[in-house]
Amino acid sequence: GAGVSQSPSNKVTEKGKDVELRCDPISGHTALYWYRQSLGQGLEFLIYFQGNSAPDKSGLPSDRFSAERTGGSVSTLTIQRTQQEDSAVYLCASTLAGGRETQYFGPGTRLLVL
Amino acid sequence: AQSVTQPDIHITVSEGASLELRCNYSYGATPYLFWYVQSPGQGLQLLLKYFSGDTLVQGIKGFEAEFKRSQSSFNLRKPSVHWSDAAEYFCAVASDNYGQNFVFGPGTRLSVLP
Numbered sequence: 416g417a418g419v420s421q422s423p424s425n426k427v428t429e430k431g432k433d434v435e436l437r438c439d440p441i442s443g444h445t446a447l448y449w450y451r452q453s454l455g456q457g458l459e460f461l462i463y464f465q466g467n468s469a470p471d472k473s474g475l476p477s478d479r480f481s482a483e484r485t486g487g488s489v490s491t492l493t494i495q496r497t498q499q500e501d502s503a504v505y506l507c508a509s510t511l512a513g514g515r516e517t518q519y520f521g522p523g524t525r526l527l528v529l
Numbered sequence: 530a531q532s533v534t535q536p537d538i539h540i541t542v543s544e545g546a547s548l549e550l551r552c553n554y555s556y557g558a559t560p561y562l563f564w565y566v567q568s569p570g571q572g573l574q575l576l577l578k579y580f581s582g583d584t585l586v587q588g589i590k591g592f593e594a595e596f597k598r599s600q601s602s603f604n605l606r607k608p609s610v611h612w613s614d615a616a617e618y619f620c621a622v623a624s625d626n627y628g629q630n631f632v633f634g635p636g637t638r639l640s641v642l643p
Binding site: 456457460463506508 | 561563575619
């Protein structure tokens with residue numbers, strides 16, 4: 416596609432439920448990032464995928480969070496047993512080859528945990 | 530590890546006035562520096578970037594930024610602000626580290642008075 420797409424754009428869930436957030440990066444981009452942006456806050460790095468290398472999971476806040484990237488393209492961020500503090504906007508970005516290259520962001524998924 | 534500070538959490542200017550948003554970074558090598566803008570409910574859009582060469586870089590929407598190595602700064606400027614510039618602005622520094630190689634500042638929220 417022309418840009419990074421994310422779905423759903425909004426998600427409301429009940430505490431304790433699992434959610435899956437999807438990111439479709441720009442075609443041909445090998446690097447993909449997930450960030451979390453809480454209300455009025457900056458960007459919190461979650462996880463980074465680069466090609467076939469093992470992902471950098473150092474930003475995941477707990478073991479309830481996981482992500483995978485299938486076929487080097489689409490990525491899914493899964494949050495298990497959601498908590499109210501998980502409410503945030505989840506942003507995905509991709510770059511052509513990682514490193515210092517410009518990141519292109521999707522519109523984000525706004526998650527609300529009741 | 531690199532870091533970014535944006536000293537101003539919130540700035541208010543009148544439409545037509547000039548603007549300067551401050552960004553200071555900490556990084557041992559030559560930094561790659563970026564400014565992104567986030568309009569309400571949107572993802573982040575790249576305004577401009579500095580990799581090397583001319584220390585004054587021009588971006589979209591009439592913005593420019595100047596890299597000053599001696600001050601570890603990369604301030605964003607615009608000579609005349611428009612109401613549509615009201616948004617959140619993020620400065621970022623990139624390194625060659627794998628994974629969390631992009632570090633974003635906390636952001637500066639810009640309000641524009643008519």
